[in-house]
Every structure is written in structure tokens, then in C-alpha cells.
Amino acid sequence: MLEEAKKLGGKDSRLVVVIARDETVKMNKGRDPIFDEAMRRYMVSMLKPVDEAILGYKPPSFEKIIEKVKPDIVVFGYDQEELMEKFKRFCEEKGVRVEIRKAERYSLGRLNSSSDILKRILDMLGDKG
């Protein structure tokens, strides 16, 4: 997905990834993140397509992130429909002009989300008795 996001901007683009804060993950998922925000930021920043990984605001703020990053294109994950709609309304209300795109769902096997991975781990532990 990050490779695709980078391609959308062309080869001279900068891909900036906004990492959800721990408290935002907890609010959205009802559980703590496996990796804390500093670790998630570091891991994402080490990926080849990523030019910069930054932490979101507490509480999350479209306004502050847009002001900080000044993006031409904003790409949402395939499972971020709700957040994307919220962002579209924000842009209309504030007159923010950016291109908004939704990434396709990529599949590299069965493990495409932390929920898939948790399920895989529990299945493995179950197999052991």
C-alpha cells in the first residue's frame, strides 16, 4: 500500500506517513497497540517507500496535520472508509484543496492486518493444546 501511495505522487514525491497515537489506537480498537507509537513510527520510517513517518496529534487533528505536511494527495487505507469520509467533509468545510485517494486492498497472503496476525497466533497456540 505504501509503495502504491508513493507511486501516486510520482518519483519526486515525498511520502509522509502519519502514525496513529497509542491513545487513538486504544479508542478505535478497544485494546492497546502491540507496538507503542514510537516503535510503530520507527518501523514505518525504515520502509523503502517512506520518506518520513510522523506521529499524529493528541487528540487527532486533520487541521494540524494538513498545516504541518501540506500534502498534495492524501491516501487512506482500504479499511479507513469512515475516516476518509470525515476528512472529505473537513476539506469541504474548510476549503482545503487536496486530492483524496483510497488505497486498494493488497494481499500478500493471509496476514494483512494486526487482527489477522493476532488470529494466526491464537490459532497456533490453540494447536499446541
Add this chain to the structure above:
Amino acid sequence: MLEEAKKLGGKDSRLVVVIARDETVKMNKGRDPIFDEAMRRYMVSMLKPVDEAILGYKPPSFEKIIEKVKPDIVVFGYDQEELMEKFKRFCEEKGVRVEIRKAERYSLGRLNSSSDILKRILDMLGDKG
């Protein structure tokens, strides 16, 4: 650790990472890997310091890997002492001339191995009841 391995070779070096096969992980850890070998290869190949990630042989073979990669330096992980000693003996017996290094133990928080991560997940699940 991969950043450090890349630095050992200098800026014009190529960092080739050998990914353990699923059956090798199972033999060494007594459990299936969380991510299969194709996924692990892909994930490692996407990291900035990595020039190439390749799968090891079935069964593992120092001889074939050395023949394929022709490395100047071979870097082992901090927890691969036993494998490194075995490789040193292999090099002495076969007259293979390579620099052998052991990476330091890096810490970016509490989660530095898949075992740490599994423990973290089990602790989280335990907290939920």
C-alpha cells in the same frame, strides 16, 4: 541490526539478508513461524538498509549460500552464537576466507524478538480476562 550490518560493509556495499526457511524455523523454535518464508522475505526486502533478501536452502547449507552470495563479511545476530561458531568451523575446514562479525544487541524498547512480541500479546490477552 541491519543498519549496522550495512555500515560494516561501507556505503557501496550490498547487504544480502538470508531468510530462514519455514522448516528451519520449525526445527529451531519448535513451532511454525508466524509469517511464512515468502512473507518474511518480502518484509525484510522492503527495509531501507536491505539490498536483497533471499531464502536459505532446504536443508540449510553454508556452502551453497557462500557460493551464491560470495560475501566479504558475514554478520550474525546477537542470539546466533551457536550458528556463528558452526559457520566459523565450516570456514576453517573449507578454507573459506570471510570476515565474520556478530551484531550487537539493539534495543528499541521491550519488543526485540518474536518471542518478546508473543509474550506481549499473551499478557494483553490475559489482562482482558
